[in-house]
Amino acid sequence: MKLESALLTADPAAAPAAAHTLEAQGFDGIQSFEGPHDPFLPLALAARETTRLQLTTAIAVAFARNPMVCAYIANDVQLVAQGRFTLGLGTQIRPHIERRFSEPWGKPNARMREYVHALRAIWRAWETGARLDFRGEFYRHTLMSPFLSPGPNPYGAPRVFLAGFGAAMVRVAGEVADGWIVHPLNSPSYVRAVALPALAAGRARAAHAPAAFEIACQTITMVGHSDEQLARARANARAQIAFYGSTPAYRILLEHHGWGELQPELHRLSKAGQWAEMVERVSDEMLDVIGVSGTPAAVGRALRARNAFATRTSLVLYNEADDDAVAELAAAFQQA
Numbered sequence: 001m002k003l004e005s006a007l008l009t010a011d012p013a014a015a016p017a018a019a020h021t022l023e024a025q026g027f028d029g030i031q032s033f034e035g036p037h038d039p040f041l042p043l044a045l046a047a048r049e050t051t052r053l054q055l056t057t058a059i060a061v062a063f064a065r066n067p068m069v070c071a072y073i074a075n076d077v078q079l080v081a082q083g084r085f086t087l088g089l090g091t092q093i094r095p096h097i098e099r100r101f102s103e104p105w106g107k108p109n110a111r112m113r114e115y116v117h118a119l120r121a122i123w124r125a126w127e128t129g130a131r132l133d134f135r136g137e138f139y140r141h142t143l144m145s146p147f148l149s150p151g152p153n154p155y156g157a158p159r160v161f162l163a164g165f166g167a168a169m170v171r172v173a174g175e176v177a178d179g180w181i182v183h184p185l186n187s188p189s190y191v192r193a194v195a196l197p198a199l200a201a202g203r204a205r206a207a208h209a210p211a212a213f214e215i216a217c218q219t220i221t222m223v224g225h226s227d228e229q230l231a232r233a234r235a236n237a238r239a240q241i242a243f244y245g246s247t248p249a250y251r252i253l254l255e256h257h258g259w260g261e262l263q264p265e266l267h268r269l270s271k272a273g274q275w276a277e278m279v280e281r282v283s284d285e286m287l288d289v290i291g292v293s294g295t296p297a298a299v300g301r302a303l304r305a306r307n308a309f310a311t312r313t314s315l316v317l318y319n320e321a322d323d324d325a326v327a328e329l330a331a332a333f334q335q336a
Contacts (some may be wrong), residue, residue, distance in 0.1 A: 113175065113176055224319060
């Protein structure tokens with residue numbers, strides 16, 4: 001099992017140094033996400049200061065870019081990373097697509113399936129020189145002049161991972177992608193009972209057969225050497241879980257554990273701007289079912305067993321610890 005971390009910097013210019021440190025600490029990969037900054041640029045910068053780290057967008061919002069735009073960006077990062085890039089895509093939710101990105105929303109599962117097919121058609125045209133002729137319900141790509149084609153990528157096309165929360169999107173990931181990215185709001189029980197059967201159903205009807213399908217489980221991780229540090233880390237994670245829990249699309253995880261009625265309450269509080277009240281609704285039980293908490297060594301040992309269904313454990317770190325503590329966690333994980 002590989003160990004990855006979210007890129008531990010909010011500043012894209014600091015990405016190379018942060019990635020270099022994580023590689024030295026023994027991590028196998030880093031992830032960026034679509035937040036206050038573009039998710040691709042930090043990885044391109046980090047690629048120049050690392051030699052073995054796998055670099056993954058987890059996630060880039062697919063519907064904020066059409067497949068042609070995404071194909072060019074991903075191809076370029078794959079070149080810079082010399083074959084170490086994985087394109088991780090997700091749908092986001094309707095308000096963000098329509099109101100933040102000003103893009104159309106509708107049939108997200110079918111649209112994502114077609115999006116991946118379009119990406120592969122574009123990359124195939126560049127690789128083979130064949131005429132580009134992709135015509136779908138949502139996307140149409142029929143023009144590729146030789147002057148505008150980058151040609152074959154010497155490292156091959158990037159692998160494509162899809163994030164999926166509900167069973168329908170997890171099935172799409174199994175059907176068309178090279179891997180599935182597990183949302184940080186997860187539990188081993190939910191993954192095994194709901195998601196893995198859906199993933200297997202998707203894999204059963206997959207026309208694209210990757211050499212090794214992967215599962216990258218993002219895991220909320222709370223680390224501290226002292227009780228005070230750990231309490232602060234848990235408070236930070238509690239706020240993130242409250243935010244996730246306020247989203248209607250994520251209610252299915254809460255319902256799986258008997259917490260379903262909490263979702264509309266969190267949603268109501270978020271609309272009222274009552275953030276402190278939201279955090280208070282997240283119990284210690286929820287924290288410990290959804291995340292992993294403890295000293296760096298204890299967390300490192302626990303993660304491998306918790307995510308036994310995955311090929312990658314991807315840390316979403318909430319910690320009050322220094323770089324040495326992160327290295328301690330990585331060492332304990334590798335030795336477990």
